[in-house]
Amino acid sequence: MNLTLKVWRQKNRNTEGKIVDYQVKDISPEMSFLEMLDVLNEDLLRQGDEPVAFDHDCREGICGSCNLFINGRAHGPESGTTTCQLHMRKFSDGDTIVIEPWRANAFPVNKDLSVDRSAFDRIIQAGGYVSVNTGGTPDGNEIPIPKEIADRAFEAATCIGCGACVASCKNASAMLFVSAKVSQLALLPQGHVERKTRVENMVAQMDKEGFGACTNIGSCAAECPVGISLENIAILNREFLAAKATSNNLV
Amino acid sequence: MFPESKIPEGPLAEKWDKHKFNVKLVNPANKRKYDVIVVGTGLAGGAAAASLAELGYNVKAFTFHDSPRRAHSIAAQGGINAAKNYQNDGDSVFRLFYDTIKGGDYRAREANVYRLAQVSVNIIDQCVAQGVPFAREYGGLLANRSFGGAQVSRTFYARGQTGQQLLLGAYSALSRQIAYGKVKMYTRSEMLDLVVVDGQARGIITRNLITGEIEQHAAHAVVLATGGYGNVFYLSTNAMYCNATAAWRAHKRGAYFANPCFTQIHPTCIPVSGDYQSKLTLMSESLRNDGRVWVPKTVEMAERVRKGEIKPQDIAEDDRDYFLERKYPAFGNLVPRDVASRNAKQMCDEGRGVGSTGLAVYLDFADIIKRTGAEAVSQKYGNLFAMYEKITDEDPYKQPMRIYPAVHYTMGGLWVDYNLQTTVPGLYATGECNFSDHGANRLGASALMQGLADGYFVIPYTIGDYLASTPPKPVTTEHPAFKQAEADVRGRIGKLMSINGTRTPDDFHKHLGHLMWEYCGMARNAEGLKHAKAEIQKLRKEFWSDLKLSGTDGELNQALEKAGRVADFLELGELMVDDALDRNESCGGHFREEYATEDGEAKRNDDEYAYVAAWQYVADNQPEILNKEQLTFENVKLTQRSYK
Ligand SMILES: Cc1cc2nc3c(=O)[nH]c(=O)nc-3n(C[C@H](O)[C@H](O)[C@H](O)COP(=O)(O)OP(=O)(O)OC[C@H]3O[C@@H](n4cnc5c(N)ncnc54)[C@H](O)[C@@H]3O)c2cc1C
Numbered sequence: 090m091n092l093t094l095k096v097w098r099q100k101n102r103n104t105e106g107k108i109v110d111y112q113v114k115d116i117s118p119e120m121s122f123l124e125m126l127d128v129l130n131e132d133l134l135r136q137g138d139e140p141v142a143f144d145h146d147c148r149e150g151i152c153g154s155c156n157l158f159i160n161g162r163a164h165g166p167e168s169g170t171t172t173c174q175l176h177m178r179k180f181s182d183g184d185t186i187v188i189e190p191w192r193a194n195a196f197p198v199n200k201d202l203s204v205d206r207s208a209f210d211r212i213i214q215a216g217g218y219v220s221v222n223t224g225g226t227p228d229g230n231e232i233p234i235p236k237e238i239a240d241r242a243f244e245a246a247t248c249i250g251c252g253a254c255v256a257s258c259k260n261a262s263a264m265l266f267v268s269a270k271v272s273q274l275a276l277l278p279q280g281h282v283e284r285k286t287r288v289e290n291m292v293a294q295m296d297k298e299g300f301g302a303c304t305n306i307g308s309c310a311a312e313c314p315v316g317i318s319l320e321n322i323a324i325l326n327r328e329f330l331a332a333k334a335t336s337n338n339l340v
Numbered sequence: 341m342f343p344e345s346k347i348p349e350g351p352l353a354e355k356w357d358k359h360k361f362n363v364k365l366v367n368p369a370n371k372r373k374y375d376v377i378v379v380g381t382g383l384a385g386g387a388a389a390a391s392l393a394e395l396g397y398n399v400k401a402f403t404f405h406d407s408p409r410r411a412h413s414i415a416a417q418g419g420i421n422a423a424k425n426y427q428n429d430g431d432s433v434f435r436l437f438y439d440t441i442k443g444g445d446y447r448a449r450e451a452n453v454y455r456l457a458q459v460s461v462n463i464i465d466q467c468v469a470q471g472v473p474f475a476r477e478y479g480g481l482l483a484n485r486s487f488g489g490a491q492v493s494r495t496f497y498a499r500g501q502t503g504q505q506l507l508l509g510a511y512s513a514l515s516r517q518i519a520y521g522k523v524k525m526y527t528r529s530e531m532l533d534l535v536v537v538d539g540q541a542r543g544i545i546t547r548n549l550i551t552g553e554i555e556q557h558a559a560h561a562v563v564l565a566t567g568g569y570g571n572v573f574y575l576s577t578n579a580m581y582c583n584a585t586a587a588w589r590a591h592k593r594g595a596y597f598a599n600p601c602f603t604q605i606h607p608t609c610i611p612v613s614g615d616y617q618s619k620l621t622l623m624s625e626s627l628r629n630d631g632r633v634w635v636p637k638t639v640e641m642a643e644r645v646r647k648g649e650i651k652p653q654d655i656a657e658d659d660r661d662y663f664l665e666r667k668y669p670a671f672g673n674l675v676p677r678d679v680a681s682r683n684a685k686q687m688c689d690e691g692r693g694v695g696s697t698g699l700a701v702y703l704d705f706a707d708i709i710k711r712t713g714a715e716a717v718s719q720k721y722g723n724l725f726a727m728y729e730k731i732t733d734e735d736p737y738k739q740p741m742r743i744y745p746a747v748h749y750t751m752g753g754l755w756v757d758y759n760l761q762t763t764v765p766g767l768y769a770t771g772e773c774n775f776s777d778h779g780a781n782r783l784g785a786s787a788l789m790q791g792l793a794d795g796y797f798v799i800p801y802t803i804g805d806y807l808a809s810t811p812p813k814p815v816t817t818e819h820p821a822f823k824q825a826e827a828d829v830r831g832r833i834g835k836l837m838s839i840n841g842t843r844t845p846d847d848f849h850k851h852l853g854h855l856m857w858e859y860c861g862m863a864r865n866a867e868g869l870k871h872a873k874a875e876i877q878k879l880r881k882e883f884w885s886d887l888k889l890s891g892t893d894g895e896l897n898q899a900l901e902k903a904g905r906v907a908d909f910l911e912l913g914e915l916m917v918d919d920a921l922d923r924n925e926s927c928g929g930h931f932r933e934e935y936a937t938e939d940g941e942a943k944r945n946d947d948e949y950a951y952v953a954a955w956q957y958v959a960d961n962q963p964e965i966l967n968k969e970q971l972t973f974e975n976v977k978l979t980q981r982s983y984k
């Protein structure tokens with residue numbers, strides 16, 4: 090099939106960007122979306138133009154690198170799918186496809202479609218861990234965990250840190266991302282010791298990074314490629330209130 | 341003279357404990373006076389950086405990814421081995437050791453592998469304590485499954501996302517040390533050279549991928565945890581950015597490269613569908629626990645399937661050949677990877693392959709679905725089935741998967757001694773980037789184990805031995821070696837940018853990949869290898885005279901990054917071919933057609949080839965020197981592997 094692409098081009102963080110039109114031809118429906126972009130980039134490079142910069146790596150939907158805003162939707166038209174797992178069979182000959190980067194103040198553009206998501210790392214650094222050093226830990230089976238709890242913690246832990254939740258939210262809130270880590274560790278006994286300080290510190294860092302407030306619209310969960318549930322936000326809110334009421338943070 | 345492997349004296353089971361007692365210690369107050377560079381934040385690097393920082397060293401960690409959490413380890417699906425014997429099915433440290441040595445076709449060091457099996461049990465405890473959500477039984481205890489090459493259930497897993505959960509565990513430990521200020525993290529920062537001062541590794545040169553700035557970083561020791569080089573084949577199951585540059589640059593600064601031809605071809609991957617294909621997707625080996633591998637019994641039947649005249653589900657039981665179950669009744673579908681891959685290739689070579697290209701065999705779940713129901717199957721493999729359907733548009737609950745072997749893992753890598761130190765003092769290599777534990781073939785679920793063993797439990801001890809004999813004086817980038825290495829890096833980038841030819845980096849990479857797959861892939865022979873060597877040399881010349889790039893080097897330029905990596909692959913590829921040519925035997929993943937038993941199994945030659953081939957760089961376009969580390973086996977008897 091033949092397609093018209095409208096792609097966001099921006100030299101770097103400090104310059105303005107704009108949409109540029111490109112035509113791509115003979116695209117096979119079996120191709121992945123990123124393979125279609127590979128075709129465009131090879132053409133551009135051969136002509137001596139600059140290829141479109143975009144982030145990707147595993148192309149298996151697990152590393153969280155890919156992050157394109159396609160026709161107004163984070164990761165494109167197919168629900169529960171990362172950009173790299175989207176295939177061209179979801180499009181038709183003659184389509185026009187608009188491709189933009191994640192838009193959020195906390196995610197500045199590096200170049201073209203590549204954005205800086207280091208704010209997520211800093212939120213995890215604020216408390217997204219259990220404070221254990223290497224060595225001296227008890228035997229793995231000394232902490233039995235009910236299967237249901239382990240499964241729920243696992244579901245929360247599958248967040249790939251892609252940022253689609255932020256990109257889909259009109260407030261650019263990072264609540265879904267933060268809540269996934271908070272509830273994983275709140276559900277598991279290993280995380281209980283630090284649960285209060287963890288939620289307080291992570292929420293504080295989230296605010297500091299300039300993410301918006303959560304107003305319970307739910308577009309984050311609707312667009313999350315791995316199905317992180319809104320229930321996690323409810324858990325975060327509960328954890329946060331409980332922490333505020335009986336804080337361990339010594340002021 | 342070959343550097344010593346430094347294997348401690350004494351009985352196998354006591355070597356590691358004795359060694360830990362004998363290594364020199366850095367006193368706690370002095371640790372903060374030592375800087376350590378860790379390149380790579382996958383399982384091996386993430387675990388090492390966090391653990392070294394916890395001990396008190398100042399760590400500088402580097403990754404070319406935008407976040408340490410995105411390392412390729414994240415993609416591992418199936419699981420991680422540990423000799424816990426929670427299933428009471430006869431597992432033990434010795435059995436894991438034995439399976440790994442045998443699985444590796446007797447080309448790994450006994451002492452290293454035994455240590456790996458020993459610390460495997462600590463890894464699980466560590467990860468559980470971090471909050472890694474492993475699969476559990478209803479009673480709340482940890483669940484296990486079995487994997488290829490083993491007759492016990494010792495694999496721990498987190499649905500089909502084990503690598504993700506283990507890496508997020510290491511990433512959380514690393515994040516904690518970054519918050520404490522003990523690790524300084526450099527993301528989107530690519531190591532382009534190693535700096536050696538007076539024969540010791542003292543730093544690295546990096547390029548900031550966003551700004552293009554070239555930076556010098558100094559430290560008392562450097563740890564490489566930069567992953568494998570499977571992408572030399574262009575198509576592989578590795579993530580797109582996996583590359584050999586860090587290891588190859590270190591090699592050219594003096595680190596020997598061991599067994600480069602030992603690459604693993606994974607039997608269960610989604611087959612290639614077209615020229616545009618950018619990577620191949622693995623379907624976890626765990627699927628072979630319940631999936632049955634087959635092809636039609638006759639070439640005629642296979643032809644009709646290829647033309648789409650009949651569907652696999654309509655082929656009668658009697659017309660199917662479950663070839664692994666037939667040939668290997670003891671292990672059945674769970675034979676090691678190299679055996680399963682070669683057999684699939686053989687079926688396709690016979691004309692019994694399926695799919696439109698004929699380069700595929702079936703992996704069928706109909707039996708298990710009938711036995712336990714679709715829901716139970718989805719519990720175990722749900723995400724893998726969904727991924728398969730997304731890519732192929734076929735539903736594996738209704739029709740068998742089509743699979744074909746693909747490049748997956750590289751057993752070869754930087755040569756290291758028992759301490760994981762390379763031949764450059766002060767330079768260590770961990771995880772997939774070293775050669776140490778898997779011999780000629782890696783067993784499933786053992787790479788994650790090795791990466792975390794190296795990072796959490798080995799390097800924190802062994803690096804102390806080196807640092808303790810290094811004065812705790814600050815190291816700086818003042819030495820002229822830094823300036824020289826930086827100039828070399830700039831020179832190379834300048835050269836790449838100025839060629840202004842016609843072929844893109846991807847174009848060269850595809851060409852190289854094709855050569856490697858055809859002549860140095862699943863089956864090799866001397867004639868093909870010689871041909872490949874000449875072709876690679878030609879291609880390398882062309883690369884340096886006809887490469888096309890655009891933009892500048894002072895900005896994010898992904899084609900330039902790629903070009904640098906392809907340039908290194910073009911050198912490494914030739915060394916792989918040399919190594920494959922030198923090894924006149926078949927073992928594990930290295931199958932030389934000239935050396936096979938009557939029924940087509942790999943034929944080892946222990947008298948002449950029970951050695952590690954450690955290659956030493958001399959100068960560009962000159963043959964490398966082959967150094968041999970003789971392997972001795974005191975605790976296992978070398979036998980022809982049999983899975984029948
Ligand atoms: C699809 C797939 C599934 C797998 N499943 C399993 C499994 O179920 N069980 C199992 O045991 N094994 C599995 N493996 C193998 C296993 O995942 C890898 O061998 C292992 O994760 C490698 O870890 P590592 O830490 O050595 O390297 P990696 O995780 O590859 O990390 C490399 C790191 O080095 C950095 N880096 C590299 N070069 C540079 C440079 N020049 N400058 C700066 N940074 C650099 C990267 O950014 C990255 O952080 C699988 C592999 C694949 C491909």
Ligand code: SF4
Pocket residue numbers: 247248249250251252253254255265266269309312313314315316317
């Ligand atoms: S919560 Fe979902 S959308 Fe948000 S970062 Fe995690 S995986 Fe991506």
Ligand code: FES
Pocket residue numbers: 144145146147148149150151152153154155171172173174
């Ligand atoms: S490239 Fe890894 S999730 Fe898409």
